Amino acid sequence: MVVNPTAIRIEVCSVCQLRCPLCPNIRGETAATIGMGYMPFEHFRRLINQNPQIRQVELGNFGEVFLNKDLPGILEYAYTRNVTTTIDEGANLNHSSEEALEALVKYQTAVVRCAIDGITQATYSQYRVGGDLKNVLRNIQKINRHKGRYQSSRPRLLFQFIIFGHNEHEIERAILLSRMLKMEISFKLNFFPDAMPVYNRDRVRQIVDYADRREYLEKEGVHYKRHQCYELWLSPQINWDGKLLGCSRNMWGVFGGNVFESGLMGAINNEKIRYAREMLMGRVPARGDMPCMKCSIYQSIATSGNWITEKEIKDAEVRNANAEGVCSK
Numbered sequence: 001m002v003v004n005p006t007a008i009r010i011e012v013c014s015v016c017q018l019r020c021p022l023c024p025n026i027r028g029e030t031a032a033t034i035g036m037g038y039m040p041f042e043h044f045r046r047l048i049n050q051n052p053q054i055r056q057v058e059l060g061n062f063g064e065v066f067l068n069k070d071l072p073g074i075l076e077y078a079y080t081r082n083v084t085t086t087i088d089e090g091a092n093l094n095h096s097s098e099e100a101l102e103a104l105v106k107y108q109t110a111v112v113r114c115a116i117d118g119i120t121q122a123t124y125s126q127y128r129v130g131g132d133l134k135n136v137l138r139n140i141q142k143i144n145r146h147k148g149r150y151q152s153s154r155p156r157l158l159f160q161f162i163i164f165g166h167n168e169h170e171i172e173r174a175i176l177l178s179r180m181l182k183m184e185i186s187f188k189l190n191f192f193p194d195a196m197p198v199y200n201r202d203r204v205r206q207i208v209d210y211a212d213r214r215e216y217l218e219k220e221g222v223h224y225k226r227h228q229c230y231e232l233w234l235s236p237q238i239n240w241d242g243k244l245l246g247c248s249r250n251m252w253g254v255f256g257g258n259v260f261e262s263g264l265m266g267a268i269n270n271e272k273i274r275y276a277r278e279m280l281m282g283r284v285p286a287r288g289d290m291p292c293m294k295c296s297i298y299q300s301i302a303t304s305g306n307w308i309t310e311k312e313i314k315d316a317e318v319r320n321a322n323a324e325g326v327c328s329k
């Protein structure tokens, strides 16, 4: 199946200054495929110029977007080309230039998702190791001041709180803090249910319906992050150096050519990624060279036989279009 999406995901910076213990970067899982680097403005400009069909770009993935010093120029260029930017994959927002914070508002970034997993420094830094909550809150307030000055509702600010055992007692106060900061709270279940597990499972269920991702799979019959597969069709992930990652979960290998060598359309429709799409729909056998073979989402799909369907992709496309600049994650 050939795709021609109007959205893509471009990681503009895979470097991060924090040391969150469960982060794939810190665990060394991203070293081989993702590596550490930045996409320079010039490469971003070229990619957008060569693909005028692109209307939306998510800028985050494995690193900290705000460490790319070209970010203000990237936001401005996207804006002038009528391309909506999002930072919905998450940012820690510990360090940012004033220029970048203003650019988010001035150039109408649709969403910024900020990781704030604690309302006290002691709790926050248990997971966001090396982070300073004061800096984060100050940067959020600066964005809010720019929003006031430009009389802008953009960017939507999301307060992402991953629920762990060490922060579950702060959930209610996190909701209050998010309101004070004019942010929307967004709770997320921990990637590894057995690492830093929640203690009061009933309390967590009251907030997000499930105590952890394992329980989500048992109740719903699908993986908590199944929707990440849709990105192969709707918003393929490009690494900072142009490698085609296909989706934002993939850190295990490439799906084919580099977009700077084979062009975006050539890369996202090469034989390997087309095979992967068919494989996820259960139409062709599993193939050993596919990054999906190492992914727990594919494993859950293949075990249950609950393959990705065309209707699901179509529905997600409609949802994304209605979400006005909010990507599928």
Ligand code: SF4
Pocket: 016, 017, 018, 019, 020, 023, 024, 025, 026, 062, 063, 064, 091, 092, 115, 128
């Ligand atoms: S802030 Fe995000 S990218 Fe940085 S170490 Fe933590 S999880 Fe990884």
Ligand code: SF4
Pocket: 228, 229, 230, 232, 246, 247, 248, 249, 250, 291, 292, 295, 296, 297, 298
């Ligand atoms: S199964 Fe494949 S496409 Fe789906 S999230 Fe995993 S690596 Fe990505």
